[in-house]
Amino acid sequence: AMLGLQLPLLVTVQINMELLLLTLLAFWTRLSQLSYPNAVVFDEVYYGQFVSLYMKRVFFIDESGPPLGHMILAVGGYVCVCLCVCVCVCVCVCVCVCSCAEYPSGVCVWSLRLLPAVCGSLCVPLVYLLILELRLTHCTALGAALLLLLENSLIVQSRFMLLESVLIFFQLLSFLCYLRFHNAPHSSWSRYCWLLLSGASCAAAVGVKYMGVFSYLLLLGVACLHTWQLIGDRAVSHVSPASPHASSVTSSHVCVQCVCRCVCLLLVPLLLYVFWFYVHLSVLYRSGPHDQLMSSAFQASLEGGLSRITQGQPLEVAFGSQVTLRSSASQPVPCWLHSHKANYPIRYDNGRGSSHQQQVTCYPFKDVNNWWIIKDPGRQELVVSTPPHPVRHGDIIQLVHGMTSRFLNSHDVAAPMSPHAQEVSGYIDFNVSMPAQNLWRVEIFNREAESEVWKTILSEVRLVHVNTSAVLKLSGVSLPDWGFRQLEVVADKLNKGHQSSLSWTVEEHRYGTSQEQKEREAELHSPTHIDVDSNISFWAKFLELQWKMLTVKQEESEHKYSSSPLEWITMETNIAYWLHPSTNAQIHLIGNPVSWGVANLSLSAYQLLALVYLLRRRRGIKDLPDDAWSQFVAVGWLCVGGWAVNFLPFFLMEKTLFLYHYLPALCFLFLLTPALLEHTHSHLCLAHRRALCVCALAAAASVFLSYRTFCPLTYGRPELSANQLQDLRWRESWDILYRRR
Amino acid sequence: MAKGECTTQWSKTEDTCSTLRNRKAFLSSEKQQQDSQPKDGDNSQTAGHSSKDGTQSSNGTSAQWTDRGTDPPRKETHSSVLLLLVTVLSFSTRLYKIMEPAHVCWDETHFGKMGSYYINRTFFFDVHPPLGKMLIGLAGYVTGYDGTFPFIKPGDKYEHHNYWGMRGFCAVLGSFLPVFAYLIVLELSQSRTAALITATLLIFDTGCITISQYILLDPILMFFIMGAVLSMVKFKQQTHRPFSAPWWLWLVLTGVNLAGALGVKFVGLFVILLVGLNTAWDLWGLLGNLHLSLVDIAKHFLARVVGLILLPLFLYVTIFAIHFVVLNKSGPGDGFFSSAFQSRLIGNNLHNASMPEYLAYGSTITVKNLRIAGGYLHSHWHLYPEGVGAKQQQVTAYLHKDYNNLWLVHRQDENNSEKASQSGAPDLVRHGDIIRLEHKETTRNLHSHLHEAPLTKKHFQVTGYGINATGDANDLWQVEVCGGRKGDLVKVLRSKVRFLHRATGCVLYSSGKTLPKWGWEQVEVTCSPYLKETPSSQWSIEDHINPKLPNISLSLLKPHFLEILLESHIVMIRGNSGLKPKDNEMNSKPWHWPINYQGLRFSGVNETEYRVYLLGNPVVWWINLASLGLYVIMVAVASVALQRGVPLDQRRRGRLHFCGLRGGGLLLLGWLLHYAPFYTMGRILYYHHYFPAMLFSSMLTGKIPEITENICDSCFISFFFYLFHPLSYGMRGPLAHEPASAMAGLRWMDSWEF
Secondary structure, three states, X not given: OEEEEEOOOEEEEEOOHHHHHHHHHHHHHHHOOOXXXXXXXXXHHHHHHHHHHHHHOEOOOOOOOOOXXXXXXXXXXXXXXXXXXXXXXXXXXXXXXXXOOOOOOHHHHHHXXXXXXXXXXXXXXXXXXXXXXXXXXXXHHHHHHHHHHOOHHHHHHHOOOOOHHHHHHHHHHHHXXXXXXXXXXXXXXXXXXXXXXXXXXXXXXXXXXXXXXXXXXXXXXXXXXXHHHHHHOOOOOOOOOOOOOOOOOHHHOHHHHHHHHHHHHHHHHHHHHHHHHHHHHHHOOEOOOXXXXXXXXXXXXXXXXXXXXXXXXXXXXXXXXXXXXXXXXXXXXXXXXEEEEEEOOOEOOOOOEOOOOEEEEEEOOOOHHHEEEEEOOOOOXXXXXXXXXXXXXXXXXXXXXXXXOOEEEEEEEEOOOOOOOXXXXXOOXXXXXXXXXOOEEEEEOOOOOOOOEXXXXXXXXXXEEOOOOOEEEEXXXXXXXXXXXXXXXXXXXXXXXXXXXXXXXXXXXXXXXXXXXHHHHHHHHOOOOOOOOOOOOHHHHHXXXXXXXXXXXXXXXXXXXXXXXXXXXXXXXXXXXXXXXXXXXXXXXXXXXXXXXXXXXXXXXXXXXXXXXXXXXXXXXXXXXXXXXXXXHHHHHHHHHHHHHHHHHHHHOOOOOOHHHHHHHHHHHHHHHHHHHHHHHHHHOOOOHHHHHHHHHHHHHHHHHHHHHHHHHHHOOOOOOHXXXXXXXXXXXXXXXXXXX | OHHHHHHHHHOOOOOHHHHHHHHHHHHHHHHHHHOOOOOOOOHHHHOOOOHHHHHOOOOOOOHHHHHOOOOHHHHHHHHHHHHHHHHHHHHHHHHOOOOOOOEOOOOHHHHHHHHHHHHHOEOOOOOOOOHHHHHHHHHHXXXXXXXXXXXXXXXXXXXXXXXXXXXXXXXXXXXXXXXHHHHHHHHHHOOHHHHHHHHHHHHOOHHHHHHHOOOOOHHHHHHHHHHHHHHHHHHHHHHHOOOXXXXXXXXXXXXXXXXXXXXXXXXXXXXXXXXHHHHHHHHHHHHHOOOOOHHHHHHHHHHHHHHHHHHHHHHHHHXXXXXXXXXXXOOOOHHHOOHHHHOOOEOOOOOOXXXXXXXXXXXXXXXXXXXXXXXXXXXXXXXXXXXXXXXXEEEEEEOOOOHHHOEEEEEOOOOOHHHXXXXXXXXXXXXXXXXXXXXXXXXOEEEEEEEEOOOOOOOEEEEEEOEOOEOOHHHXXXXXXXXXXXXXXXXXXXXXXXEEEOOOOOEEEEEEEEOOHHHOOOEEEEEEOOOOOOHHHOEEEEEEEOOOOOXXXXXXXXXXXXXXXXXXXXXXXXXXXHOXXXXXXOOOOHHHOOOOOOOEEEEOOOOOXXXXXXXXXXXXXXXXXXXXXXXXXXXXXXXXXXXXXXOOOHHHHHHHHHHHHOOHHHHHHHHHHHHHHHHHOOOOOOHHXXXXXXXXXXXXXXXXXXXXXXXXXXXXXXXXXXXXXXXXXXXXXXXXXXXXXXXXXXXXXXXXXX
């Protein structure tokens, strides 16, 4: 729509009726009866859980993607709450989306699914505009928009609380804005608004799913190319307008332009990406189910959870402190240094012997046996002196187990599960000429960042055995039944570099006051109190969270409907999203077979054509005028490039993949089909133009027909009979369910 | 001439129109060079060059050589003297102390052992293609090693065994690397200084020395990689004499070396990619040359297809053919391969065996899983413990031959095999039939039900159920031949069979996870509800006993050579991707490598032992890293300047031509191709994987004039080599982190552990 303002106040409005109509149709196909089915469909379980955590402000990690996508869905949740209040429905009912299979009220379902559906609908006009920006005709644009509009799989995917449609929306938007920028006259500054918007939507795409990175890279590549051409354009001056050839308009200096592009396409997306995390972390301030994955310092910054325990702890660890030591390794599970009244078996099953001293393990649960007392080797007392004498980097300490009073000890005896390392035990003197070797040197790993003094939660400490210079280490292996399946702790001489399994942090901490063992036991059982605050900066939290998201390994999971990338091209598999509990009504992720066929056809046709053109041009035969050629190339980078970057990376991924991962790539292919048709129409089939038009119309009609055919599986109604469902099973490999009556 | 190429390389991305123009300029410039009257191609840019400068390579540094007034004959002798010097130095550094230490070091335990397998002709399995180990075995054989040393673990003493041949062979191949590098850089830059710098870097790199001195695949691999690059460069030099004898020679040599590189390790694919890209670029250039007719271009194209694709492919297949012919005895590698494959091996119990060809009712069979090292379907009297599904008899997969692996095949309705078998020949089992499998020893039926499996929680438990083969409906399994249709017979050894559980629709599956002690650490067997065809859910019938049926000799079922080839590749690829780093194990990351962050311990841990530590000469490696950065910056600045049309002065332009891009891009590409892919690899990585890339970056260093000027006396590097030489040639005494050690001052990074 174009809007022009003239004086005296005369408002002329130009409305592109095609565009308006397409938009309305898109909204109609995506938004009608959005709250049906009133049940949790497929991955909505997964996302719904995060939305409800957002509503409760509870911290979580989702390693599958950055937080923006979840936040957008959560907006739907807030809308739901507002609406609920308006219609006087109990709020709390709406919030607990995850706990019940049926959404509690139609209103909520509608609002939660609204935003993805709106994004999905807006993709249709975006495609229309994108084709126009490629300098193709309205008919072509209409064709591309129609293909998108009538694509069953896209409709299904946007009608539920899923993220693909949001991702596609931002990807298309970023390319549209970039092309707007590129096609605008060089003199105007306002075109940089488009570039800015393009950068922002790139950041949004990356923020929704990491897949967005690849289309962002494509856009950057194209932008680099255009910038390179700009640099080569000698009509544009270097910096100053004083140069004789330069135009007088200030915006056309190369340096300024390059800097502007860098800011808009590199800096702004980066900042925005960090901003999503900032919002994420500031919204989610309560502790929750995933706390355990994070470091103690991170956990302490969340409300509830660890901070409730650590609140009021003394900050500096002193001689006489009572502490629990948490291993920094979160693999296989987070755990605390532990000992208990049980000894290592004299002989292991494989015949090796042990010291038969008290077991020292790592235990993944809070327990009173996790408490250790830090003792000064030179003093007898186990209480903190006044003033407290803090432990510093390099100090020698002994560690006394709180409940059993055994000293943490290591010696040249092979550890139970990792025989290359030394056993760690609670020392018992059996009078077998095995002297106590219980001195440990404190090495604070992050002393540059923190301080030389050992601090609760903040300091990462390595405990180096003084006699053998081995380092206390969590080996990660679980002990057999005699060790109660707890994790093995060893002292390892081969300490290569910085490993999280070597470092330990003090989590719970208090200054010991009781000299007597009985008193001390009572003290250990009592909760901790005193005050301290440990805030870590946003950057530290951001970096930790980002690192954890990228490194946390997902369980290798199988799924009935998972598929491999090669199967997507031919739509070998479908995904059953929902089946009515009693009838045959069901929803499937099945694409429009005709559109997929046409899209695949045009992909191979384009590649073939491009190859022929390239070879012929190389031999000096120019089939196309220059502007037609550059248009052909532009269509190639956008459509084929967009398809490739959204598809090929999946071959390298090892996670479980589904058909819906192909949808972004498919959208770009839909752009290609009509563009190629127009190319054929205006450059190749000059003799049979009419036949071509007829073919195109016939294709459009069959796309529409097959859309109509699959509608029942797309919208879940009307219900079909078993026979009708049988007829819809166009491929043997599709899995369509029906009940026998 | 470099000017033309320069523009072409960096305007690739520009619209094709200008590429075309530049391309022409490049070609014409090349032509001019052919006339041995080298002038700079782009006259408008380099008209100022003096003819003297032109005859020499057009760079700033080689001017030194020019100024010393060398006339052609003396230059020739200089060249050969230098080459001789490089060769002698290279051989002497690599062969020095080759016999020490006289025990097995690091991966010698694998590759030495595999060399012995070739001599003993026993079959083994390795994740790498066979050429490297074949050559090691050959070298051992020729020098009188008898293949009897067991190579059990690192540190074992060789004693009287003859190991010098194998080590010497690797060291000789390793000694060629600096020589090849010298020749490549000389060819690419026409500057002897640059070539000499490169050779110095490599000769005096402790890492290159260490990795060449032991029985490893890396020196062999790098020999072929460098050989391929050298032949490619030489081939390019013959451009003006297409289809002449040297042209063919270098083309064929490139192909041979490519086959060699791929035949040693799959890393050879990277150099194939490098040569492929270079060849494609070359052909693209030829295509743009409008003076050549299409027929000529087709000839060029076909010649390269033959030389660089067909010939290497043929050689590669030949290597495998030799491998399979030589290794004809049963050995430790049998279990990785399918039963059909094993029937080829002398000493395997399937060799020369005979059994009925098609599976029949009433037969006694063993069923083997198709995943690598998949076990036999197994059951025993022990029950699943309390809390692990139903407390019924365990069913597992077991890797060894055992009478508990035997199962009887029954029809779904019949109870006793005897009844049916009395009436003549038994019926054959067909695709789609429903059968019951009875465990012969315990008379329980193979059974599954909706309890979760012991380890893979999403799968169902498989048990042995029933007494005297009387069970329930959960004992029925449908036989499905993969790729078969209804009515197809089940062929022993060859058919891939799946067993679908009738009641739950799941498929019999071996997860590969080891059960805890209660399961005797055998492999878990489950029933998977996911019906994907994976090797884990496919089984083959291995032993088949049925006296009622005529036996056929298994030699009839022996797989075809191409099938063997395909199977061994599948097994190798799966084996490679199975080498996953374990959690809690320090593994080397690709970013560690160029900064020389951490080496590898080859031999010896404590103070008294003879220690060898694989670590690059830090000075060499850091110079390489710096020059890599410098090169990228220089090229970026230069190409922006060119693109903007900034007038450059004479000296700068000369320098630009030099790093220009004459082959510099090729070397950078080589480095990238041999380094970047490691970031995407999921398998476990080691420091020594970087060495091929390091060769390329050393060659690049030689080509950068700034570096070359500053350190042109090799004393600098040899000094640091002198400091670090104990890393390669062995050290004793206290470890370096103790102040008493001789190496104490040299432990520049905390992560080094010598």
